Amino acid sequence: MRASAEPKPKQEAEPIVKTGADLLVEALISQKVETIFGYPGGAVLPIYDALYRAKGSFDHVLPRHEQGGIHAAEGYARVSRKPGVVIGTSGPGATNLITGIADAMMDSLPLVVFTGQVAKSVIGTDAFQESDVMGITTPITKHNYQVQDLEDLPRIVNEAFHIASTGRPGPVVVDIPKDISSTVYEKDVQSEFHLPGYQPTIKPNPLQVNKLREALVIAKKPVVLTGAGILHAGGSDALMKFVENYDLPVTSTLLGLGAFPGHHHRFLGMAGMHGTYAANMALYECDLLINIGARFDDRLTGNLKHFAPNARIAHIDIDPAEIGKNVTTEIPIVSDAKKAIEKLNDLEPATLDHQEWVDKLESNKQNYPLWHNDSEDVILPQYLLRKVHEFTDGEAVVTTDVGQHQMWAAQYYTFNRPDRWVTSGGLGTMGFGFPAAIGAQIAEKDSTVVAIVGDGGFQMTMQEMSLLQERGLPVKVIIVNNQALGMVRQWQEKFYDERYSESIIDTQPNFVKMAEAYDLNGYKFESVQEIDEKLADVLNDDKPAVIDCRVVQQENVYPMIAPGKGSHEMIGVMKP
Structure with missing residues (x-):
């Protein structure tokens, strides 16, 4: 054995x-x-x-x-x-x-x-x-x-x-x-931390909240300015309740779009350099301005000497450094925006004596709407953005670079819910919009994501088309192609006697062939008929696409507050 x-x-x-x-x-x-x-x-x-x-x-x-x-x-x-x-x-x-x-x-x-x-x-x-x-x-x-x-x-x-x-x-x-x-x-390492010097104030001071309510009760011309702070705090529902409790008119900064529904009857539109007449005049004529989560930056205020000159200013912001930095503030409330609005909502609402004010603002909305030229042939950028909104039912996540296309998107793509709008505001970064759309699509896998970009900005980061092909991301890139650095060209036209120094882009790549080189679908639209007949199918396809839309080069963004002017000194309010 x-x-x-x-x-x-x-x-x-x-x-x-x-x-x-x-x-x-x-x-x-x-x-x-x-x-x-x-x-x-x-x-x-x-x-x-x-x-x-x-x-x-x-x-x-x-x-x-x-x-x-x-x-x-x-x-x-x-x-x-x-x-x-x-x-x-x-x-x-x-x-x-x-x-x-x-x-x-x-x-x-x-x-x-x-x-x-x-x-x-x-x-x-x-x-x-x-x-x-x-x-x-x-x-x-x-x-x-x-x-x-x-x-x-x-x-x-x-x-x-x-x-x-x-x-x-x-x-x-x-x-x-x-x-x-x-x-x-080889040994265990501790990960606990204690930051005694970093304790942001989250909850509002009740006395200041009461003071704001008291100011509301006596106000004849109140207006709410919404900023991105509401979006970061997830405070849109609380904001809606607050606005409807007091029947308040609302305007927004560029980055605050979507915090309050754009289709709401009390929404006046975006304020600032390219804001609506109704929004900017509301800020100019109000007697109580309630800023929730906005920075009072120069593109919003224009000339500070003329900004809300007759208003008491209430400012809700989680960053105390922003309160009083640019605009003298009578009612400062350091707080998370949502928690401050909820505290306001906990107080007994009052019926305001401001019907004459809201009627006037509604009249401004009706009499001085956004406008653009009409054409049955060439593509106007405003018409293009209206169609993008229509064909996506206003539900897309929209990203942009900076410039004319950014302002047209803000004006004509109405945002009715939060976290649909991704743009470079404070820094104004060319090349931001397309890669930001990629990140947004990764975060929102089931959403339609549309990158609205200029032909200049797109060329700064268009190599990221590799990611659309590699990862099968159905991002739709719409190039608002005016063969120019559009906002630079507009300023040169208005303020530099039409000296178009290095703002006209005479030579461009073939964007359709560029897309095809990355195994993506590429399209070139040069007429209104092509937009009407083909754009909806491309936007609703489940494949990524690059869409080169040739728009009128000389079209400008209006209304506009010129540098050094006040919010009541807009140009281009009325259609010529």
Whole structure:
């Protein structure tokens, strides 16, 4: 009988070696991060190696340029209300993210941006691909960190997400030296944090809320100005109740569109440089202006000397630095917008004596509507945007660059619910709209997403068409193609005696063939008939598309408040 074989000694499993990069990945998982927009490089190779080991934990989106990636993260953040997460390598990778960081800071978008950095031992020696990320980003972030000790990394990551997404949202940068991300660790690392110096005021002061209600009761000409703060707070339903309790007229900033339904009978339209006559005159003539979550920036106010000159100003904002910064405020309320409106709604509503006022505003709406020229042949951009609204039932997520097409979209695409409007407001970034649409589509997989872009801005980030083909994202890109840098051309026409210095784009790529080169459907529309007969089918298709719409080059955006003028000094109010 054959003897049984001796049992082999049990082989012990190899110990799993974890690095600082693994700590980072674990922290991202604990934050429930689903999507990362990133571009690898030398200083972040340990991080990408850890992401490889954590395959399946995240959807990693590889843009074709870091700027495209961070704008996509902004679009994702804007419609999802979750922090957009970005990874870039050191040096040029980090500096290519700067425009998006500044854009997010101006428009209060929550981003957490991880930049690679050279090893601590060579920081300050002009090492290969070294840049001073802390120095560069300090003025354009809500906060920034450079990790000096591996054991601090989980805490810093958790702090970064907390800071980015609470209070007034904004971008936070975490700069990680390569030796931190590659260092092996063997002991447990704590991730708890305590930020005694960062305690944003969320709840309003009841005395100030009562003061606002008292001001409402005696007001004869009240008006509500809605800003993006309402959208960030999720306060649209509370706003509707407040407005209907007191039967208040409402206007909006550019970034506040959608906070209040555009089709509501008390909505006056967008205010500001290219706002409606009814909205701007309401701000000029009101005796009580209730600003909820807006910054009082110069594109809204025009010449401050003429802004709401006879009004008491009430300003609700979660950022105390914004209250009284530009406009003297009599009733300041530091608070989350939703919580402040809810407190107002808890008070006994009053019937206001302001019928004459609302009648006058309604008359202004009827007598001075937005207008544009008519044509049965050439495509007017205003007509194009009206048709986009009609063919999408006003339900699309719309993203834009900056310029004429942006203003026409704001004017003619009526937003009736929140988180449908994604645009670059404060910084005014060309190249923003298309990648932002990609991020929005990733966040809103079942929504129609339409990028309204100019022919100039689209050429700055159009390489991201690769992502539409690669990921099957059904984004519709509509190029409002006037073969010009439209807003620059308009200002040169009006204020520089028609000296069109470098604003006319005589040569362009064939956008249809460019789309086809990326295996996308491309279309070129040059007539109203083509818009009427074909655009709806393209927009309602489940495939991505690039649509080159040739519009009239000399068309201008009206109404307009010229630089240095007040909100009552609009030009182009009436059709000539």
